[in-house]
Amino acid sequence: MIDLAPHVPPGAGIWWGQAGAEPTPLVHALLDQIGELGPHRAFCGLTWDQRLTRELPPELSLVSYGALGELRRVSRAGRLAVVPCHYSALPAMFADRALPCDVGFVQVSPPDSKGLCSLGVGADYAADAVAHTPVLIAEINHRMPATTGTDRIPLSRFAATVETDRPLAEAPAKAPDEAESAIARHVAELIEDGDTLQMGVGSLPAAVLDCLAGHSDLGFHSGMISDGVLRLVEKGVLTGARKEIDNGLIVTGAALGTAELYDRLPDLPVRFRPASYTHSPAVLSRLGSLVSVNSAIEVDLTGQVGAEVRRGVYIGAVGGQADFTRAASLTGARSIITVRARSGTHSTIVPALHGGVVTTSRSDVDVVVTEYGAAHLRGCDLAERARRLIAIAAPEHREALSKGAHP
Known part of the structure; x- marks a missing residue:
């Protein structure tokens, strides 16, 4: 001691x-x-x-x-x-x-x-x-x-x-459920060959990565990497060949995965960089192929994202979501927000954010994805945004959302 x-x-x-x-x-x-x-x-x-x-x-x-x-x-x-x-x-x-x-x-x-x-x-x-x-x-x-x-x-x-001389702590593993698998398939349809990806870790990001096995020349620049990244490297999908910077390299700040990932790191084209690089606006603005994929707790009918507070308790973080969504939307390819359509019996597509906390501005959100589809928001006015978001809400909540939508 x-x-x-x-x-x-x-x-x-x-x-x-x-x-x-x-x-x-x-x-x-x-x-x-x-x-x-x-x-x-x-x-x-x-x-x-x-x-x-x-x-x-x-x-x-x-x-x-x-x-x-x-x-x-x-x-x-x-x-x-x-x-x-x-x-x-x-x-x-x-x-x-x-x-x-x-x-x-x-x-x-x-x-x-x-x-x-x-x-x-x-x-x-x-x-x-x-x-x-x-x-x-x-x-x-x-x-x-x-x-x-x-x-x-x-x-x-x-x-x-x-x-x-102890094993590194491993990320808790959980298989994606039916809703997450459906969301992952919708997200994969929005990813193009040659895109540079940013996403977090967990069962949903893992499901998205597994759905990208048929893509080619994808890049990766993110705050974290997981075992899903390793699988795409092994399949020849994640090459980084078209990245505008750090060509051929996977750039991250941390690895959160299993012992297999940790053991393989010395053999992978991974560079661990500080947050002052991975999340820097100046760096991210050079990635014209950047696609961000981030998660929400709730999304309101204008496209504002809440990812920090649920029922008055802080359970999330701003983290890198705002950094990457803004860069992906302004100077990159597209920003994607994923959210399960339900939290228990409640809709996560809401007229106004229950937490009262906006994590990501509606102006930085290009697409919102639930298990029911993708709502493309770029270029849409508020009324059209509401219509598109209601269309991907849980079916049993759509009528109530339509009544609560902005005129």
């Missing part, structure tokens, strides 16, 4: 890496020692660590860019502070010290012959935060692959280290 007291001053702001790159032993050390260390504020992203939901000490205040993974339970318990921001804004927030960054916890690969460590499967915001963090503490995991695309960190930069 590492003693954090010599390295974590009283009241210091702490951050750590997310998902498969989360330095779990260091986080658990913090949870174990926080009573002696005193109150601290910490920033983390997507986490699968259930200790944060079962044993979150009162001395530790959590802040994040959204309520993802186990943070949804922390949010429901009223213990999560959410900073609503575009993912592209995180690098500047760390630079301005608007987010906790006195101490950083990272999980890295073993040092190479020059004593340099890689951030492995989790460059994303960590790669940007490192430069603005005086004290870094590292978990050196002998199973973390050394990846390329981001500057490596000298071993001498770490104030303290712990060595582990």
